Amino acid sequence: MKRRFLYAIMLLVFFSIISITSKVFSQATAISDYGRLKVVANHLCDANGQPIQLKGMSSHGLQWYGLGDCVTGASLDALADDWQSGIFRVSMYVDEGGYKTDPAGYRAAIDAIVDDTLERGMYVILDWHILNPGDPWENIEDAREFFSYMSAKHGGKGHVFYELCNEPNGVAWSRIKTYAEDVIPLIRANDPDGIIIVGTPAWSSFGISEGRDPMEIVNNPLSGADAHNLMYAFHFYAASHKSDYLSKIRNIADYLPIFVTEWGTQTYSGDGANDVQSSQQWIDLMAEKKISWTNWNFSDDWRSGAVLKTGACPSGPWTGTGLKESGQLVLDWVRNGSGRQNNKIVVGYFPAWGIYSDYFVRDIDPSKITHINYGFINVKDNRPVIGVTKTGVGDAWADYQRGMSAAESVDGVGDTWDQPLKGNWNQLRKLKQRNPHIKVLAVLGGWTWSGGFSDAALPENREAFVADCIDKLILGNLPYDTASSTGGSGAAAGVFDGIDIDWEYPVCCGLGGNTYRPQDKENYTALLAEFRKQLDQIDPGLLLTIAAPAGPHNIINHEPDQFPQYVDFINLMTYDFHGSWDSSTGHLAPMYPASDDPFARPGWSVDETVRTYHDEYGIPKNQLVLGLPFYGRSWSGVSPGADGDGLYQGSTGAGPGERGEPGMLFYSTIAQTYEPAYSKYYHTEAKVPWLYNGTDFITYDDAATISTKAQYILQQGLAGAMFWNLMSDVKGNPAPANSLLSALWDGLGGTIPTYQCGDGIDNDGDGLVDLQDPGCTNAGDNDETDEPPPTTQCSDGLDNDGDGLIDLADPGCEAAEDNDETNDPPQNAQCGDGIDNDGDGLIDLADPGCENADDNDETNSLCGKVATETVIQDDWDTGYCANVMVTNNTCDSVVWQVSVGVEGTVGNLWNGEYTQHDGAIQVRGAAWNSELTAGQSTSFGFCAKRDQAPVQYQCSDGVDNDGDGLVDLQDPGCVNGEDNDEYNKPAPTTQCSDGVDNDGDGLVDLNDPGCANAEDNDEHNGVPAKVVAKVQISDDWGTGYCANVTITNNGTEDVDWRVTLNVEGNVRSLWGGLYEKNGDQLTLEGKAWNNIVSAGSTLSSIGFCADR
Structure with a gap:
């Protein structure tokens, strides 16, 4: 490793006044992105347990x-802003003119740096920089004092790393380990969950620089109650430490968090030529393994390892011309x-x-993805359909029964005939083993297989349904298939x-x-609550x-404000508008939203959807995952329109498609076939x-x-992105540069853009900021001075003149700026100009092409428009149902x-999809x-409820x-606020509540088997009915209700059932049966x-709704 040179200089007394100008950041930082960090297995992870990589700089010795x-x-502003550093390492030498010369002064200096890194959103490492002597026990009392003080002072801030010993040398791992076991409890007493970094033998080379076996540490790591959130230090210098070090660290990183x-781009002396090729190999390895790092060093020292040119300190510049190679x-x-920041x-x-x-699992680029959603699992008959291969029902063959060849496999090893798990699921498990940062989830339902959810979610079914899902998908207990020799207890454990x-x-x-x-x-x-409860019983980390809808007409049929307490994140299906x-x-x-869209509907855009979930339902943005389409939609028979581009124009139907789905195209097909043409x-x-x-x-x-x-x-600070689907992108592993996945990954690794309408500044000086300024149409608008076009009758999405x-x-409407939607007769309309415009010998209203004198197209055929006729079928004063x-x-x-046009509020509509505003519903057909x-x-x-x-x-x-x-509820005559009789009346007395043995069998009221409940007025023991209905x-x-009906057969033979019930009010809808x-x-x-x-x-699949 590098050797330090003792500088013959005088340590300046700068500790008496310590002040670094603070700065408030409006953009996201490493701390705001990741939160309180933790160590999970062999990775440094964010607060949600996702592996991360921090990158930043180390100071030189504070005394110099x-x-x-x-x-x-x-300089700290530059590191946070310009360098985009996520972490800063404070290098405090213990000897060589460092800490031991002025402990209180150095502690005060570090106190200031800890607070200033926190203000700038950077994590900080407190480096107990031992080098000479190399035995950490030589300064044990000072170490105890320093780490006790620092953990007590800063442990609650959540961004501090404690590096116990920089470069131990000349001592074995056993001595370093006992030193760590002495100091760690002092830190844990004040900071139970802080990240602690322990140095390793031979200048933190895991012993490699002294010829030791690095597996000694792997086989004998720190352990015990305080040994959580621990990492192990490794140092290298690219010009000195090459392939042998690389291969050993690659292996160690699979076992221990490093x-x-x-590290430096030169030799271990910290000087000499920069070895760019070797440095890039190390950079790539650290990115691949998500190993965090700080580079040595951020100073203007004369050696090549200092990144600043001599003389840059104290005033900069800290980038550009102020940097060495x-x-x-x-x-x-x-x-x-x-990697990405x-x-x-x-x-x-x-x-x-x-x-x-x-398209196989092997075709997924694992370096550009964090989660894989495997779809789909059919929900049918109150269970997940697993182990069945039948068109329209399930595909166990693809899931876990089909053997994969070596060429089709993630690791180049084909499936054997007798292994219990094959197919896609085995390949996903292999992919995870090679890429432990990836999480795989089983997707229930989807567009095609959601038909059984309504039954499965019923109170009487949901607990068993959830238990079955967890048993098969999480615990991996699969139905055994003799033909493929797959399945069995625990066969799919660890896949999802x-x-x-x-x-x-x-x-x-x-x-x-x-x-x-x-x-x-x-x-x-x-159902979500039940899933959360049962998953937590297995493992709270599951x-x-x-997948949440984007359309307002679907969002209203959910309770989004309840989602955050149950789910880890929400995938917004912000596509197919x-x-x-x-x-x-x-x-x-x-x-x-597009202001020129003549068919615009409120809420039908990506930004509006995000705002609906966040602003209206209060869902934190860091739980919202934005959905992206890796496919396209198409129409045929589209006229050019006034602008010649086909936008907002009528069509004759679906355009080109693939996989048997007209009107749907993979992005790969669009990019390769249609974009060029x-x-x-x-x-x-x-x-x-x-x-x-x-x-x-x-x-x-x-x-x-x-x-x-x-x-x-x-x-916006959203949690991330979701896309449908992997197969539709430009194929390749690694993902090709022209793939959408590469564009997404690179985009998420970029800096956070700032726009005038989202920067928190009053850019146009009118006293209004961002979205409060009428010049801002959305947070991505970069000109606060723009005045949005006024909303007119011809651009407000409403049918203002009631003509449909x-x-x-x-x-x-002549244009979007027209503020009068009423049909004005055009000047010199063809059907009122006295001219034979279409040359058929007939003029104006004598021409069948003319509907009236205002018709401006004499060539119109006798064909008319799409017409509607509404007939009310059931009316109960407070509401009604109608057929259109x-x-x-x-x-x-x-x-x-x-x-x-409708009266009141539409509660449900069948055979179509709708939105409602201003006394009308806009309806389009269902898929069929x-x-x-x-x-x-x-x-x-539809059925509607009148106001x-x-x-x-x-x-x-x-x-x-x-x-x-x-008065009111103080009066015992009142049962509830909707009781319309305040007079105290005794509860009706029935045979089963009168305290009398009415049938003379020696049994009274509910002790008598003839009594079903206190309201039962017949105490006589009767033979139980063969078929019993319960509502x-x-x-x-208040004015209406919905009820479930259960039909129970108490007999010994199957029955073709028919029952009669007493019901209150007018039944307006019934499901699961026929009725009179x-x-x-x-x-x-x-x-x-x-x-x-x-x-x-x-039977429990019957129910009805009625109005009182």
């Missing part, structure tokens, strides 16, 4: 280049290197079916680190044929995440591109957009979207009925109605799939 010289407010607290190299490695989550979905398209819930969607709006219930909203939350299910083209995943456009507000060739239109995210969204993640047409789709017939009166096929041919009709229906004036009840009106001196109210809002209503009686019978109830069993 300390406070007021090379360590100043300006921190390189010193070593400084220029190290600055770049601190900023960039092979910002530790963000990157979640990629691996589709199980990828193997059928030659958690579970991702992808329920698409509760209450409504998922795939046709799914089961939906109004109580799905609450049951979804309860992950629970969800538009696709070929829309009749007109639009943006797949717009970053911000189509014209490319970019929307400056939405910040997304699109392609158009005169007929076909493709919306997607390119590499530039992904980079923009990565910057947004950094700027909105904004620019309305002929009354949609008819395509045009001459072409259309993907329909209509506006329908969205396209209508000419003349074809379809229908959708009601508040009801005044005797028990909540503030009046003493019965004159007994007691349990699940939701009650006669007065207060409801007669129920099963459908074809549940009409038989087995002997001794209970």
Whole structure:
């Protein structure tokens, strides 16, 4: 290792006045990114347990280049801002004119540096710098005093590392270990969870520099109650320590957590030529293994190892012309290197079916991803479908039964015929073993396989369902398959680190044929709570995440404010805002709203979604993961429009696609096939591109957009990014430079951008800051002086004139700036100008192309528009249900979207998707009925609740109605605030509550088996009914309620059941059965799939909602 030279200088007395100018940072820092650090296995990890790599600089000895010289407010600002250092090491020599000459003065100096690094968001290492003598026991009393003081003074700040002995030399590991065992308890008494770094033999080379076996430390590490959050120091100098050191440290890093607290680009003397090639090899190794480091040294010492030019201290410059060659190299490695400074989550979905398209786990670049979501696991019959291979049901063959060849395998080793785990799951486990930072989650549901969630989440089913998921997916107990010799107890243990819930969607709006219930909203939350509880019982470190919707119409069917207490993070599905299910083209995943979008809907952009979850529901941004599409959507038959680019124009249907899905394209296909052949456009507000060739239109995210969204993640402080899916990107391991994954990873490793509308400054001097300034449209707006265009009738997304047409789709709107949506007759309309415009011999209204004198197109055929007819089917004063017939009166096929006026608030809608505002709902078709041919009709229906004036009840009106001196709930006559009879009345007496033996059998009331409950008015013992129905109210809002019905067969034979119930109010919807209503009686019978109830069993899939 390097040798220090004793400087013949006088130590300046600078400890009496210690002051470094403080600075407030608005951007994210290492501390704000990572929080309180901890050591997990062989890695330094952030507060969430994710491995990280810190990079920074070490000072030279404080007695030579300390406070007021090379360590100043300006130099620390430069390290934090310009260098982007995550950590600073304070090198305090013990001897050689250091600590022992003035202990109190040095402690005061370090106190100041500890506080100043904290203000700048950097972690700090307190280096007890022993070198001569090399035995740490030589200064044991001073060490005890120093570390006791520092841990007591700064232990609660959470950013301090304690380096116990810089470079022990001439002593064995056993002596260093006993020294550490002496000092560590003193630190733990004050800082129980602080990170402690222990030096290693032979100048912290793990003994390699003295010919020792480094495995001695691996086989005999520190242990005991205080031996947590410990790391081991390693030092190297690239020109002196090459392949032999590299290979040994590569091996040791798999066993022990290493921190390189010193390294240089020269020889161990700290001087000489810079060995760039060897340095880069070390940089790459440290990035690969996530080994944190500080470079020696940040000073203007004359040696080449000091990064600053001689004379740079104390006033700089600290970058640029102030740097030596070593400084220029190290600055770049601190900023960039092979790792990244910002530790963000990157979640990629691996589709199980990828193997059928030659995409295997081996094709994933593990260096650019932190989490893999494996999809999907079907939810069916209250269980996860595992071990079944059947189209539309499950694919156990891909999951764990298919043997992988050596060429298909992660490690080049093929599966054997008799191993219990094969397929994708075995490959994922192998990938994790080689890359322990990666977490793999099993995804339940998805668009296709969410049909069973509603049943599984019911109170009577959810506990068993969750237990089954954990048993199979976490504990790995798989069904055994004889044909493939796979499965069995614990076969898949260690594959999955958690579970991702992808329920698409509760209450409504998922795939046709799914089961939906109004109580799905609450049951979804309860399901998360049950997963969290049972996962924690196995291991509190197991992950629970969800895929959350972006559309407002779906968000309202969840309870997002409840999510944070149960889940580790939330993957926002911020894509598919538009696709070929829309009749007109639009943006797949717009970053911000586009003011020129004639079909704009509030909340339908990436930024609006993030703000909804954070601002409206209070979810911390560091739990929000931004969803990115690694695919595109397309339309065909798209007219150019006024701008010639096809945007917001009608289409004839889905455009080119792949994998049997029209209108969906992989990004790799778009980049390789369509980008070179189509014209490319970019929307400056939405910040997304699109392609158009005169007929076909493709919306997607390119590499530039992904980079923009990565910057947004950094700027907003989000947890990271999720993307669908790995297979659709440009293929390659490592990820090619032109892949979206590379763009994402590089973008997340960059600096945090600052824009005028997000910098906390009043840039235009009008007294308003950022989003409070009307010049700011969003936090990514870089011009605070811009005035946003006014909102007009023709740009507000509303149907202002009630003709069913909105904004620019309305002929009354000439432009987005037009503030009058009413249809004004055009000047000299073709159908009122007295001219035969289409040359068919017919003029104006005599021409069948003319609908009226205001029609400006005489060539229109007799075809009309998409029309709607609304018929109320059930009306109960406080609400109603209606059916709407949609008819395509045009001459072409259309993907329909209509506006329908409604009274009150729509609670649910079937056969379509909707949004509601200002007395109308905007409805588009479901996947199966969205396209209508000419003349074809379809229908959708909805139920709405009319707005009601508040009801005044005797028990909540503030009046003493019965004159007994007691008011409302103080009166024993009041049961609750909605009780309308304040008079005290005795509870009705029934045979089962009257204290009388009514049937003379010697048994009274509830002791009598004839009594089911206190309200039962027949004490006589009867033979239990063969089929019993029980009604349990699940939701009650006063004017209405929903209830679950259970049907129990107490007999000994299967029964085709039919029951009659007394119900309150008018039934407006019922699921899981057929019914007839006669007065207060409801007669129920099963459908074809549940009409038989087995002997001794209970059906629980029936329910209804009613209005009182």
